[in-house]
Amino acid sequence: MFNVENYSGSKQKDYELVIKQLRALLEGESNTIANLANASALLNQFLNEVNWVGFYLMEDGGELVLGPFQGLPACVRIPLGKGVCGTAAQNQRTERIEDVHAFPGHIACDAASQSEIVVPMVKDGKLLGVLDIDSPIKNRFDEIDQQYLEEFVKELTSFL
Numbered sequence: 001m002f003n004v005e006n007y008s009g010s011k012q013k014d015y016e017l018v019i020k021q022l023r024a025l026l027e028g029e030s031n032t033i034a035n036l037a038n039a040s041a042l043l044n045q046f047l048n049e050v051n052w053v054g055f056y057l058m059e060d061g062g063e064l065v066l067g068p069f070q071g072l073p074a075c076v077r078i079p080l081g082k083g084v085c086g087t088a089a090q091n092q093r094t095e096r097i098e099d100v101h102a103f104p105g106h107i108a109c110d111a112a113s114q115s116e117i118v119v120p121m122v123k124d125g126k127l128l129g130v131l132d133i134d135s136p137i138k139n140r141f142d143e144i145d146q147q148y149l150e151e152f153v154k155e156l157t158s159f160l
Helices: 011-026 032-046 083-091 143-157
Strands: 052-058 063-071 077-079 095-097 115-123 126-135
Touching: 011 032, 011 143, 032 052, 032 063, 032 126, 032 143, 052 083, 063 083, 063 126, 077 083, 083 095, 083 115, 083 126, 115 143, 126 143
Parallel strands: none
Antiparallel strands: 052 063, 052 126, 063 077, 095 115, 115 126
16 A cells, blocks of 8 residues: 555655555554654655654653654754754744755754755644654755645644
8 A cells, every 4th residue: 555656756646645645544543653653654655865754742841852753863852943843843834945054053963964844733723843854965845845745744733
């Protein structure tokens, strides 16, 4: 069901399929960690040219803490407003960064990362965390990626 050969090569159709696959993975499961783990694994398998896919979760103390992910070990805590993740969380707005080295205050967990997209996870007006995806290629993420990753996160948060 989750075989790469199922993807057509049309970016929009493939994103629609991966969102359907997400829904099938999460249906009937209420455990947040399990759902986030499967979501990060699904995206990591689906997306090409990425080196980190995962979640940072909002903690009561007002900072993001590392959640389920695929990739190299990562920064554990990120204050709101710091780096791409903290900025996206604080503003509750997607950050799509063509060149992370040009982003003021970028937190480099993996020196190979060149571009990044971070999508806030908001449910009922409350920030739950962020989806963070890094790529070793500059300008990896475009408007289509942003649109469908925002839809992916919306679908995911409906199960959290």
